[in-house]
Amino acid sequence: MLEIKCPYCGKRSQNxxxxxxxxxxxxxxxxxxxxxxxxxxFVYYRDNPKGKHSELWHHISGCRQWFKVSRDTASHEIFKTxxxxxxx
Amino acid sequence: xxxxxxxxxxxxxxxxxxxxxKEKSELxxxxxVKDIQIIQIVHYSKSTVKISSINLDNLKFPEEAMxxxxxxxxxxxxxxxxxxxxxxxxxxxLSNIKKKCDDKNFAVTDLSHSRTVIELKGNNVKExxxxxxxxxxxxxxxxxxANSIFHGITITIDMINxxxxxxxxxxxxxxxxxxxxxxxxxxxxxxxxxx
Numbered sequence: 019m020l021e022i023k024c025p026y027c028g029k030r031s032q033n034x035x036x037x038x039x040x041x042x043x044x045x046x047x048x049x050x051x052x053x054x055x056x057x058x059x060f061v062y063y064r065d066n067p068k069g070k071h072s073e074l075w076h077h078i079s080g081c082r083q084w085f086k087v088s089r090d091t092a093s094h095e096i097f098k099t100x101x102x103x104x105x106x
Numbered sequence: 107x108x109x110x111x112x113x114x115x116x117x118x119x120x121x122x123x124x125x126x127x128k129e130k131s132e133l134x135x136x137x138x139v140k141d142i143q144i145i146q147i148v149h150y151s152k153s154t155v156k157i158s159s160i161n162l163d164n165l166k167f168p169e170e171a172m173x174x175x176x177x178x179x180x181x182x183x184x185x186x187x188x189x190x191x192x193x194x195x196x197x198x199x200l201s202n203i204k205k206k207c208d209d210k211n212f213a214v215t216d217l218s219h220s221r222t223v224i225e226l227k228g229n230n231v232k233e234x235x236x237x238x239x240x241x242x243x244x245x246x247x248x249x250x251x252a253n254s255i256f257h258g259i260t261i262t263i264d265m266i267n268x269x270x271x272x273x274x275x276x277x278x279x280x281x282x283x284x285x286x287x288x289x290x291x292x293x294x295x296x297x298x299x300x301x
Contacts, residue, residue: 019240026187027171031240033255079260080253081171081186 020094025101026081038074040064041086041106068092072106075099111140112222112282119301123294134228134298136290139274143199144217149188153211157188160206163196174249174264183251183264191217191262193274222282224275224289230296231271235263237292257288 020032046052046060073087088097088106100106117138125133147167149157157167165175168184175182180194192199203214226234232243238257246252248268254261262276277285290298 027252029242030254033240034253079255081189082253083186 020096022075022087022096023099024077024080024083025085025099025104026083027077030077030080034077034079036076036078038076038084041072041074070097109219111138112279113138113224113286116283116286117300121297121299122290123297125297125299128297130299132229134226134230134234134293134296135301136293136298137225137227137301139223139225141195142218142223143192143194143196144221144223144276145192145194145200145203146185146213146215146217147190147192147203147207148213148215149207150211150213151188155211162192162203162206163194163199172250172252174251176249176266181264181266183262185251185253185262191276193264220279221276222279222285224277224282224286225272226275226289226293227267227270227272228298229270231273234289234292234296235273235275238288239263256285259285259288261285 021029022032022035023029043060043064046056068091071089071091073089074084075087076084084102086100086102086106089095090097098106121133149155157169160167162182163177163180165177165180165182167182167190168175171184173184179196180192180199183191183193185191192203196202200216207214232246235256236243239254239261241252241254241263246265248265251262251264254263256275259277259281264274264276266272266274275285275289
């Protein structure tokens with residue numbers, strides 16, 4: 019089991035959290051004309067790196083806040099967590 | 107209209123589990139807490155009101171995670187950033203909150219009828235809660251609170267006394283029966299007294 023440090027509550031068990039996907043995906047700007055291919059990439063396509071990965075997590079059974087996590091996808095080591103308005 | 111508590115037909119009084127050869131005073135007690143006011147307060151992020159300037163029943167809103175401000179009647183839990191739960195025996199608490207927390211700066215929601223509250227009292231309560239909840243209870247102290255899970259059910263835990271250890275467990279009313287059975291199952295090993 020992972021122990022994840024919520025930036026608001028401190029260290030808690032992984033059971034209290036929910037994975038929220040890649041933290042580097044950005045929604046296309048509102049009103050900007052983009053191709054179907056770009057929408058396709060935004061909605062469906064994700065990198066699947068082995069190693070360091072920036073992720074979003076949700077403390078769903080705790081303070082209910084979203085935050086960023088830098089995690090190794092192979093070893094599950096968590097390097098850093100940060101609030102959404104902070105840099106990882 | 108008579109309000110029925112969430113565990114009205116579920117909670118049983120008496121001795122259960124491994125109670126033989128034990129003094130009644132040694133047993134953990136399990137009870138339902140009824141007729142309390144439970145109010146959620148959210149401070150809007152764009153509000154210019156300073157939360158430290160507000161007093162409710164002579165209590166400040168705690169700004170540190172897991173902290174509770176309390177007096178005889180009222181307890182205020184930190185529930186998340188800019189988010190608090192007020193639990194009180196004071197029937198006037200909702201109107202007092204609405205006087206201090208105006209609707210331009212705060213969202214105030216009465217949750218009194220949407221929660222089940224179970225109180226556990228005894229010297230072994232932390233061990234019972236450890237069976238289903240991943241919180242580090244070794245560091246959990248008097249007037250601490252936390253949102254967590256108990257066998258998959260989202261709960262709020264509040265430690266209201268440390269001698270004997272007394273905890274209140276809050277869950278959504280519809281999960282009350284399931285939570286009650288999970289908690290009483292966890293109590294059976296050492297025996298418990300339903301009151």
